[in-house]
Amino acid sequence: AQSVTQPDIHITVSEGASLELRCNYSYGATPYLFWYVQSPGQGLQLLLKYFSGDTLVQGIKGFEAEFKRSQSSFNLRKPSVHWSDAAEYFCAVQGGTIKAAGNKLTFGGGTRVLVKP
Amino acid sequence: DAGVTQSPTHLIKTRGQHVTLRCSPISGHKSVSWYQQVLGQGPQFIFQYYEKEERGRGNFPDRFSARQFPNYSSELNVNALLLGDSALYLCASSLDQNEKLFFGSGTQLSVL
Incomplete structure (x- = not known):
């Protein structure tokens, strides 16, 4: 069965600084990967997704994520x-x-x- | 255009009661999925319905049931409520069963 681990429960960053959020997945084949954002009292908004092709994916609000098969990771970044x-x-x-x-x-x-x- | 709408937004019930949550998908969307999000955790898949048929079910007890109506709206029913059922219940719709999900703002259920 597939699973997803986000090792960091909380991250504090200064405004203007860069941000990286870690994500590791477990799945036997090539997965389809997503990042969502949830503001308080709101539903989930899709930031970006990876299905295939270029491993660096651009999303909304200036976010990007990189798929690394060798590390089973899909980390989210914002400069x-x-x-x-x-x-x-x-x-x-x-x-x-x-x-x-x-x-x-x-x-x-x-x-x-x-x-x- | 209206997004996914859920009602009610908040609900308080006591243990043993029954609850019905409602979801209206985006116009033209034929698939509805339900997720449970317990405080401090990620959402967990409960059901997916497409064209009024159940197409997927998560690891939830039989106290949880759902249905989809001819207009593609959906209801989630939970019987014999437990304290642990307290959560944000999210509904998501998609054009068909394989397409991108659009989430509603959820129904916050508190079981006392």
Whole structure:
């Protein structure tokens, strides 16, 4: 069964500094990988996704993520954080061929990002 | 255009009661999925429905059930509520069963 681990529960970063959130997945084949953001009291918003091709994926709000098969990782990065980036971030995996899995997602436990002025 | 709408936004129940949560997908979307998000954890998949049929079920007891109506809206029912059922219940819709998910803001259920 697939699983996702986000090792960092909380990260505090200064506004304007860079941010990197770690995500490790466990899956036997090539996974489909996602990053979502959740603001307090809100649902989940998709930041970016990786299905195949270029391992560096660009998303919304200036985020990018890099798929590294050898490390089973899909880390999220942003060069310069804004106060509005304070939120909870979730990495997710969708296993197998899309048709076999439907679009069921397995989420990590999340990383809460705090932004200092 | 309206996004995924869920009702109610907040709900308080007592142990042993039954609850029904409602979800209206984005217009044109035929698939609805339900997720449970316990405080401090990531969402967990409960059900997926497509064209009114169950297409996937997560590791939840039979107290959890759902259905999808001809207009593609959906209900999640939970019987014999336990304290541990307290969570944010998220609904997500997609064009079909394999496409990108769009999440609603959720229903916060508190079981006392």
